[in-house]
Amino acid sequence: MSADRLKTIFVCSDAVGETAEAVAKAAMRQFATAQVKIKRYGNVKQEDEVRAIIQEAAATGGFIAYTLVQPELRETMREDAIRYGVRAVDVMGPMMQAFIDTFNDSPKYQPGLLHEMDDHYFRKIEAVEFAVRYDDGKDARGLLQAQVVLVGVSRTSKTPLSIYLAHKGIKTANYPITPEVKPPEELFAKSARRLIIGLTMKPERLLKIRTERLRALGLPVHAHYASLERIERELQFAEALMDRLGCPVIDVTERAIEETAGLIVESMA
Numbered sequence: 001m002s003a004d005r006l007k008t009i010f011v012c013s014d015a016v017g018e019t020a021e022a023v024a025k026a027a028m029r030q031f032a033t034a035q036v037k038i039k040r041y042g043n044v045k046q047e048d049e050v051r052a053i054i055q056e057a058a059a060t061g062g063f064i065a066y067t068l069v070q071p072e073l074r075e076t077m078r079e080d081a082i083r084y085g086v087r088a089v090d091v092m093g094p095m096m097q098a099f100i101d102t103f104n105d106s107p108k109y110q111p112g113l114l115h116e117m118d119d120h121y122f123r124k125i126e127a128v129e130f131a132v133r134y135d136d137g138k139d140a141r142g143l144l145q146a147q148v149v150l151v152g153v154s155r156t157s158k159t160p161l162s163i164y165l166a167h168k169g170i171k172t173a174n175y176p177i178t179p180e181v182k183p184p185e186e187l188f189a190k191s192a193r194r195l196i197i198g199l200t201m202k203p204e205r206l207l208k209i210r211t212e213r214l215r216a217l218g219l220p221v222h223a224h225y226a227s228l229e230r231i232e233r234e235l236q237f238a239e240a241l242m243d244r245l246g247c248p249v250i251d252v253t254e255r256a257i258e259e260t261a262g263l264i265v266e267s268m269a
Contacts, residue, residue, distance in 0.1 A: 019092065025038070151174070165265075
């Protein structure tokens with residue numbers, strides 16, 4: 001039996017399944033092993049589908065993370081998981097029960113409400129489109145329209161952080177700092193509506209990331225872009241620019257995207 005079959009997390013949902021998958025991925029990050037895969041089953045509507053997932057998990061030695069709001073599906077999951085000896089983690093059930101017990105309310109038992117097309121949903125879609133349009137300094141006008149502007153040298157996680165914030169409905173633009181390129185005037189314009197955040201990283205860590213990036217692209221790993229001398233020069237230039245902007249600076253060396261985003265959201269409050 002192969003290692004990937006031995007280490008599989010099955011995500012089961014009567015909606016999309018993103019909630020359970022996100023929780024599973026968060027748990028995975030706490031472990032050193034990289035040989036774990038997630039297999040997601042969404043839009044599960046029938047009890048037979050639940051049983052099939054349980055049987056697959058039993059056959060492969062995995063466990064199940066589920067978000068089922070339909071009572072009959074939840075009951076099938078609980079009973080059959082015990083019968084087949086499969087660990088099944090109810091991701092949303094305890095939270096729903098706490099809501100019922102504390103506030104004496106009844107759930108809607110309607111799958112997919114996380115993705116209900118409300119105002120927040122449309123703000124998120126608009127913010128994602130904004131982040132893509134104004135990524136990497138493509139159009140300086142975005143620096144004036146953004147709620148958050150991220151500045152930093154290459155490979156300091158500006159783009160993934162922009163997309164992550166966009167999924168929270170925050171319009172984010174980013175600008176790459178390069179010593180040879182004069183920053184646009186839009187970056188220095190006064191605005192009470194936006195927050196500029198500087199991103200920095202330890203030189204040694206940035207060197208490793210850039211080297212790996214060049215290797216992935218099939219380019220020479222000893223290029224000037226990935227030299228420690230070049231990186232230190234860029235970081236010094238970026239530090240001077242951030243001082244000029246008077247913006248908060250976050251060291252992302254040991255921080256996950258989620259943690260950095262949390263600090264930015266706190267700064268917006």
